[in-house]
Amino acid sequence: MPLRHRLLGFIAALLIASLLVGSYLKYRQALAKIELEMSSAISVAEHTVRDAVGQIPPGALQFHEVERIVTSFNGDRHVRAEYILQDGSIAIQSRPRLSETPAPHWLLDLLAVSPHTATIAVPDNSARIQLTSDIANEVAEVWDDAKLKLVIIGVFCALVSAMMVISLGRVLKPLKDLSNALQKVGSGDYEVHVDESGPEELAAIYRGFNTMATKLAAAEQRNRQLNEQLNTVQDEERAEIARDLHDEVGPFLFAVDVDAQTIAPLLERAEHGEVLARTQAIRQSVGHMQTHLRSILQRLRPGTLLDLGLAHAADQLAEFWRSRYPGIKFDVACTDESFGGKADEAAYRVLQEGTSNAVRHGKPTNISLSARKLPSGALEVSVTDNGLGIRPAARKGLGLAGMRDRIALLGGTMTVDTGPDGRGVTLRAEFPAPQTLKSASALQREEVEQRL
Ligand SMILES: Nc1ncnc2c1ncn2[C@@H]1O[C@H](COP(=O)(O)OP(=O)(O)OP(=O)(O)O)[C@@H](O)[C@H]1O
Ligand SMILES: [Mg+2]
Incomplete structure (x- = not known):
């Protein structure tokens, strides 16, 4: 995988991890806040209702007084009040305030704490007022807050990612150029050079690369010259050996041939003294040739x-x-x-x-x-x-x-x-x-x- 993608993936993973950790902490904080809000809302409401119920005179007006108490919770953000008759039926019920931006169901389920309740009996004990906590408005508030933060974090992440993409592209481009140049050097093109601009650390690497390429080019040039020289020297050496063989060995071979040819007629004429002289001449020629051959071999094998x-x-x-x-x-x-x-x-x-x-x-x-x-x-x-x-x-x-x-x-x-x-x-x-x-x-x- 290219380095650029790896770095971007690493940064994206870091952002996602911090987002998850942040969300979890926010969730724990929201749960604690809802719990506290609900318990204190129920506690305050219970005191209020108990005071109000304690002041109701026994008699026929009781129902209207209880209705007044229950309906006083209309529009309350956290508490729902109900007047429950002896047979369990709900006679009156308060209407809690409805949030303008209700939270989604999944968030309500996620933040659902066990409801807080309080029950207050009316004076003749024939019925009761039940108070129940309602988290809908509190969760809606958390949702509003979270939405804003999510937008801020989203914009931040997008900006960071865009900046990383742009700056990584800029920083890594010279490295890409360097990698291309190295490939060219690998394939034998030593004329390639890279731009030495950029951050000091990278510029030092580019300078080093250019020096290396220049030295490699010089070494290759030198190598080529030495090879050419080697070929020339070899050619000269061969020519010299050919000359030596021709000039030094050739005449003696010819002489040996001539001497050898004369031996037969001399023997026929029984000129034995002359045959001896020819044989000695042949041996002399062979001796000369051996000396020359040894000299050539010694030059070839120092x-x-x-x-x-x-x-x-x-x-x-x-x-x-x-x-x-x-x-x-x-x-x-x-x-x-x-x-x-x-x-x-x-x-x-x-x-x-x-x-x-x-x-x-x-x-x-x-x-x-x-x-x-x-x-x-x-x-x-x-x-x-x-x-x-x-x-x-x-x-x-x-x-x-x-x-x-x-x-x-x-x-x-x-x-x-x-x-x-x-x-x-x-x-x-x-x-x-x-x-x-x-x-x-x-x-x-x-x-x-x-x-x-
Ligand atoms: N002893 C010497 N007297 C005079 N000139 C010399 C002597 N040695 C070297 N030179 C000069 O230096 C030059 C370089 O010598 P070098 O041996 O490097 O190359 P070269 O003899 O010309 O060729 P080759 O590559 O075949 O050796 C010669 O061409 C010659 O002009
Ligand atoms: Mg020389």
């Missing part, structure tokens, strides 16, 4: 490479580039200590990206790769080159950004600095000591806790 330690992996990396850029001098000074699988791999990626950047963008003559344990126990990895340095107009690539994310997930930091004379670049990363390394989920949890 994990395997890291099995032999970061220092060994760094040496292999330097070797890989050295064979392609003989003009560059590579210095490697890396610790053999392991800082945990993830940190070691991230450190290797820093060396890989730093070296690749230096070779691709810097045209250096010297590149130094270093990984060492700091006195604090942290691991420091750096790649320094003496190339052209980062140009002010350098495009914002994704290699360094992705690296920074990868390092941050492990609780580390990364800096890229150009040398003081504007030449050379140092890419430096620091990973916390192994026992303080945190998982990505723990870091995200901490970030959320800090925001709260």
Whole structure:
């Protein structure tokens, strides 16, 4: 059920409950009032009639005197008087006042109290005057009063309900907008924003929502870029592997084929010395191919490479580039200590990206790769080159950004600095000591806790 209907239902239930309690209290009060009014009316009437009867002289005029007494109750609001003869028949009866707005029967039944009566004997004891309480006028009075109060309460309830409907509609509309916006975010539309106006508490929620949507949009954009980069890197990697296979393995395969073909004719001519030379040539070609295949596999699976330690992996990396850029001098000074699988791999990626950047963008003559344990126990990895340095107009690539994310997930930091004379670049990363390394989920949890 919508919140609005729930709140309105709750308020309606409260109003009805207070109406019922009020009605019950009013009912009890009316009963007590009627009881009191009837008993005092009968008591006063009884005294009056007794006084009047006491003054009637015995004799023939008695009937007229009694009739005068009984009819004196004509128009009385609470007491009915009757002159009852010895045989039980009613000789004279007073006419109580009739209410202009009589109460409904159900109310008369509801407020019916046991009637009060008083009987006064006339002097010769042949007949009597009976007084009986009549609640009709008193109930009519209660009814008049209740009608007025009911109208006032009804108007009050209607006004309160109308105000609640209007104000709830106003207060809840932004929440409805927020709920719609959340649904859009849920379906992947992060461009949606909500109006930040309204009460301070709600405005704070809207501000928080808008910030969240903006950050989600940025994260998605970043994610998309990283995916694109991943695809590009994968494509480049594939192209490079294809080139390597073509350039490095293809010629040797061809050579093996040629050598293998010559063996049969050589054997026919019994040139055994030449056959031996061909076999050795084939083995040499296969050896070259094995070396290249191993190098390709190591690039594809750094994990395997890291099995032999970061220092060994760094040496292999330097070797890989050295064979392609003989003009560059590579210095490697890396610790053999392991800082945990993830940190070691991230450190290797820093060396890989730093070296690749230096070779691709810097045209250096010297590149130094270093990984060492700091006195604090942290691991420091750096790649320094003496190339052209980062140009002010350098495009914002994704290699360094992705690296920074990868390092941050492990609780580390990364800096890229150009040398003081504007030449050379140092890419430096620091990973916390192994026992303080945190998982990505723990870091995200901490970030959320800090925001709260
Ligand atoms: N050692 C370096 N020497 C000179 N310029 C550098 C060096 N390292 C980075 N840069 C500059 O910084 C830019 C950003 O580098 P980044 O690694 O983020 O991207 P990229 O190498 O251009 O592309 P990729 O996304 O493939 O890594 C480079 O384009 C380059 O201009
Ligand atoms: Mg790069």
